[in-house]
Amino acid sequence: MTREKELILVVDDSPTNLAILNVVLREVYNVVTATNGPDALNLAASEEPDLIILDIMMPGMDGYEICDRLKANPFTKDIPVMFVTAMDQERQEAKGLAMGAVDYLAKPVSPPIVLARVRxxxxxxxxxxxLRRLSSVDGLTGVANRRSFEEDFDKEWRRAARHQAPLTLLLADIDHLRAYNDAYGYLAGDDCLKMVAQAMAKSMMRPGDVIARYGGEEFVGLMPDTDAKGSTVVTDRLLNAVRSLALPHAHSDAAPIVTISIGVASCFPHRDNDRAGLFKLAGDALYAAKTAGRNQAKIIEFKAEKVSA
Structure with a gap:
């Protein structure tokens, strides 16, 4: 998910301190605030801020405990944390940095210093x-790799569950790629994979939509905020984008050119759903597309409350 401005979460039990930091930051960044630990942890998980500015001295759960919990959560551990303190600087900085904080702001805060350090x-x-994105790209095709997809799938599943929004998963195979490799050679097969992958990636029009290489000739796609009906527009685009490449495939019984088969499954995730169940449904839909002659998409909409693997 892309933002026009970076999002900063400011956590402080003092309304005055929150107001000061909000005024300093809001001209440049989007700002959300929390006055206690539980709210801060919930906002960090739901809003996924780019930076957290965290007061140390707060009643109940102090800044150190909040930071410790953030770093223990795999979904918030990579969000940088800056502490704000009026305490003994050297001793407290050492403790905070050891816990994973990236920097400190001293009270009373100086607006130019705040902006410079935040920047x-x-x-x-x-x-x-x-660098993380580079490590998440498939070396052959240039689209996202399986590891990147797994991270996106988990993130979008949790987001859809929070907002009670639909999520659509698709699985796609290049039809008869093995026969293509046998007829035209593996170098041509690699070129075919690259061109198909790029054509599919360009067809995923929204920034939040994902296409990734899952392995071999298999691709997987993710479409947040999309139900089964909405997915038909995307699958038509994907099918036509690959057909438009017009790559000859004399050994395919689906068409005289390279084509793909697509299986799609949609649901409304919630905490009790099983992501593997949605994946299985998409696999079932892909099998149905292949059985029906390939070069087409089949869609399954799961309307029940739970998905079972």
Whole structure:
């Protein structure tokens, strides 16, 4: 999910301190606030901020405990945390940095210092995110790899469950790629994979939609906020994009050109759903598309409350 402005979560039990930091930051960034630990943890998980500015001294759950819980959660552990403190700086900085904080702001805060340090940390985060994205790209096709997809699938599942929104999963195979490799050679087969992958990726029009290589000639796609009916537009685009490549395939019984088969499954995730169940339904739909002659899509909409594997 892309944002026009970076999102910063500010956590402080003092309304005055929250107001000061909000005024300093809001001209440049989007800002959300929390006044206690539980709210901060919930917002961090649901909003996925780019940076958290966290006061140390708060009643109940202090900043150290919040930071510790953030770093223990695999979904929030990579969000950079900056502490705000008026305490003994050297001793508290050492403790906070050991817990995973990236920087400190001293009270009373100085607006130019706040903006400079926030900007520096967000730039560092952009660099880390860029390197992470590089490690998530399939080396042959240039689309996302399986590891990247698994991370996106988990993230979008949790987001859909929170917002009671639909989520659609698709599985796609290149029809008779083995026969293509036998007839035209494996180098041509690799070129075919690259062109099909890029054609599919360009057909996923929205920023949140994902296409990834799952293995061999298999691809997987994810469409947040999309139900079964909405997915037909995307599957038609994918099928036509690959057909438009017009790659000759004399040894396919589906068409004289390279084609794909697609299986699609949609549901409304919630905490008790099983993601593997949705994956199985998409696999069943893909099998149905192949059985029906390939070069087509089959869609399954799961309307019940739970998906069972």
């Amino acid at each position: 520096n940390q967000l730039e560092l985060k952009k660099q880390r995110d860029f």
